[in-house]
Amino acid sequence: MDNTLAQLRAGRLAGAKRIDLSCGLTEFPRELFDLSDSLETLNLSGNALSALPDDLGRLHRLRVLFCSDNRFTELPASIGQCRELGIVGFKANHIRSVPAEALPPSLRWLILTDNQIEELPDTLGQCTRMQKLMLAGNRLRTLPQSVAACRQLELLRISANRFEALPEWLLSLPRLSWLAAAGNPFDTQAEDAAITAQSVPHVDWRELTLGKKLGEGASGVIHQAALGASQQQVAVKLFKGAVTSDGWPHSEMAACIAAGLHPTLIAAQSRIDGHPDGTEGLVMALVAPSFITLAGPPSLASCTRDVYSDDARWSCDVALRIARDIASAMQHLHAQGLLHGDLYAHNILWNAQGGGRLGDFGAAWMTRSLDAAQALALQRLEMRAFGCLLEELLERCSNTPPQAATALKDRCMQPDVTARPSFAEALSVLQRELAQ
Numbered sequence: 001m002d003n004t005l006a007q008l009r010a011g012r013l014a015g016a017k018r019i020d021l022s023c024g025l026t027e028f029p030r031e032l033f034d035l036s037d038s039l040e041t042l043n044l045s046g047n048a049l050s051a052l053p054d055d056l057g058r059l060h061r062l063r064v065l066f067c068s069d070n071r072f073t074e075l076p077a078s079i080g081q082c083r084e085l086g087i088v089g090f091k092a093n094h095i096r097s098v099p100a101e102a103l104p105p106s107l108r109w110l111i112l113t114d115n116q117i118e119e120l121p122d123t124l125g126q127c128t129r130m131q132k133l134m135l136a137g138n139r140l141r142t143l144p145q146s147v148a149a150c151r152q153l154e155l156l157r158i159s160a161n162r163f164e165a166l167p168e169w170l171l172s173l174p175r176l177s178w179l180a181a182a183g184n185p186f187d188t189q190a191e192d193a194a195i196t197a198q199s200v201p202h203v204d205w206r207e208l209t210l211g212k213k214l215g216e217g218a219s220g221v222i223h224q225a226a227l228g229a230s231q232q233q234v235a236v237k238l239f240k241g242a243v244t245s246d247g248w249p250h251s252e253m254a255a256c257i258a259a260g261l262h263p264t265l266i267a268a269q270s271r272i273d274g275h276p277d278g279t280e281g282l283v284m285a286l287v288a289p290s291f292i293t294l295a296g297p298p299s300l301a302s303c304t305r306d307v308y309s310d311d312a313r314w315s316c317d318v319a320l321r322i323a324r325d326i327a328s329a330m331q332h333l334h335a336q337g338l339l340h341g342d343l344y345a346h347n348i349l350w351n352a353q354g355g356g357r358l359g360d361f362g363a364a365w366m367t368r369s370l371d372a373a374q375a376l377a378l379q380r381l382e383m384r385a386f387g388c389l390l391e392e393l394l395e396r397c398s399n400t401p402p403q404a405a406t407a408l409k410d411r412c413m414q415p416d417v418t419a420r421p422s423f424a425e426a427l428s429v430l431q432r433e434l435a436q
Contacts, residue, residue: 036061041064067093143158214235235284259332
């Protein structure tokens with residue numbers, strides 16, 4: 001819940017650890033410094049700020065700073081004074097410049113999505129605790145070579161930028177698991193070809209009758225719908241068009257189409273023509289309501305790992321069945337020249353009888369324009385994400401997991417990217433265990 005400026009100025013927020021102010025601010029409220037001995041999380045998103053005070057370091061306990069949806073044109077250098085800062089978010093500003101001194105080495109999670117940044121300082125490589133780096137929707141052509149030192153980096157978003165090629169050192173980072181790079185010059189030709197492929201069925205908007213809303217994400221809204229005279233029940237995703245943390249919705253649409261059909265994949269069946277507002281959309285199979293989301297997305301505390309409900313428990317057979325179904329879907333995607341980019345439990349639907357279904361192509365992208373060695377390295381990189389998922393599934397088993405499954409998890413998560421198994425190998429192990 002948002003705090004109010006009046007409460008702050010009246011001293012009624014003394015001792016607060018978290019402050020949320022979204023009230024049209026044009027200047028940083030100096031009264032916040034009265035909370036310097038307690039304030040750990042400061043959220044000033046959704047204001048009209050263009051600067052932070054030069055003495056921001058007085059907030060010596062500050063760990064989280066959000067200033068998204070403001071008017072900053074430069075990442076404030078004074079952020080670098082806050083030596084405890086682990087999370088910084090300046091999404092959807094007008095930032096063109098990132099000074100070297102603006103990046104405290106303590107950073108674990110940096111969000112600069114949807115700005116106008118053309119280059120980043122070499123000091124980014126000094127943030128060796130960095131786990132999550134979100135840079136989609138900028139004007140970057142490369143990353144500083146120094147970032148190769150960020151060996152804790154697990155999630156990277158560089159979609160919707162100006163990369164002509166991927167930095168080679170990215171492919172050997174030992175913990176990188178979730179990489180999104182769609183909507184860059186090296187990838188756009190493959191995306192356009194997927195969008196315009198004649199083999200993809202088209203559905204006229206007038207054949208669809210929208211029903212209840214099933215969900216909404218950054219890239220679009222999903223409705224239940226009835227199709228044609230038969231009133232076949234389907235899911236319809238209508239895209240919003242603006243850049244998201246994962247990249248362009250256009251890239252997501254291309255990946256959905258290129259994925260094709262697979263029994264454990266929630267992918268596109270057809271694309272929609274003739275929407276009165278020109279909105280792009282896809283028709284997908286409607287998943288039975290007995291399927292539920294496997295976990296919630298990462299929290300500020302967990303950073304890169306999903307959050308499961310306290311009572312999330314299942315038998316080893318159920319865990320292995322979910323893992324098998326997701327490995328099968330991933331093997332199919334890799335064979336189509338696609339990376340999922342966001343292989344997480346929060347993008348998986350499951351039930352105990354039906355196994356798992358993988359969805360959400362917001363971070364997916366194509367490897368067709370890359371050479372075979374790069375494509376293979378990227379597939380092995382994505383195996384670590386599967387290892388994380390398998391680890392989470394096995395941790396919550398009500399009985400002791402088979403040794404082969406634990407060994408597979410360890411192989412998927414090993415630091416040497418090239419030594420990780422393929423999804424075909426993982427699938428073989430899981431099928432063998434389920435057959436016993």
